[in-house]
Structures are given as structure tokens and as C-alpha cells.
Amino acid sequence: MQPIGTIHSPYTRIENMPIQPRGARDVEGSVHVREEFAEGLRDLDGFSHIYLLYHFHKAGEPRLTVVPFLDTTPRGVFATRSPLRPNPIGLSIVEVVRIEGTTIVIKGVDILDGTPLLDIKPYIPAFDAVENAASGWMTARPEDVEKTRSDDRFR
DSSP states (O other), rough: OOOOOEOSSSOOOSSTTTTSGGTTOOOOOEEEGGGGGGGGTTTGGGGGEEEEEEETTTTOOOOEEEEETOOSOHHHHHHHHOOOOOEEEEEEEEEEEEEEEEEEEESSSSOOEEEEEEEEEEHHHHOOTTOOOOOOTOOOHHHHHHOHHHHHHHH
């Protein structure tokens, strides 16, 4: 697997970043897709949101149990969004502001600057919106997610 591009954002340090796109709603960034993948961007401009799949390239060693943000209880890593995973792959839904050649200007970016981009997929409400979904142990309110910032626990 090789990166198809790079994600750019205002965040140059892991500490004090939003922990989810909801906490970065108005933060702009960009996705720079490598030229050899430019044709793959065709028809993407009709979508308001996209999924970015990326490599948590600055994450620490994988752990099977972590204490996630907004919680104090150790949890199985697969029940969290911790970057300390056996395969450190991140996922964010971001808003497409515009596409300029091989650059996608995005909003709602909660990703470290320079992060390797693995894939892009369109967000399609008819496929992706799930009614009556359960959130397991997570009981945080949306406003808690918006204001919470990262620390160094996942280095």
C-alpha cells in the first residue's frame, strides 16, 4: 500500500488538536493528490463531503487497550478511535470546499499536517447515514467532542 497524496492542515503538533472533525468544523485544510492519481478525482466535485483514509504516521506503538479521550476507563482499541492500532489507519469525514486540479480544499480537518493519504471515498447519505445507531460506551455530548483537544497519550 502506498500513499496517494498528503493531507495539509494548520496542526503541526499532535497535542491540542481537535479529537474529531466535529471539533474542527470551520478549520480549512487541503488534500494534495499525487499526479498519477489525478484521473481518479474525476466526478468527485459533485459530493459535499468525503471520507479521508490516512496513515497515523506519528502514532506510538500499537496497544490493544487504551484510555480514549472523553473517558477514564481502559477500552479495547477496536472499540475506540485511538491511533495506537495494529494497522494505524485514520478515518475522517470532511467537507469539500472546492477542487483545484489535484488539490481538494476541505473544511472540518482534524488531521496532522503532512499526514499520508491512503484513499478517498465519497460520503453518500443514502449509504452512510445510519438511523438509531448505538454508541456503545461513548456517552459524550456533541459539545464535549467539539471542545476536547488532544494530548500526548497516543505518542
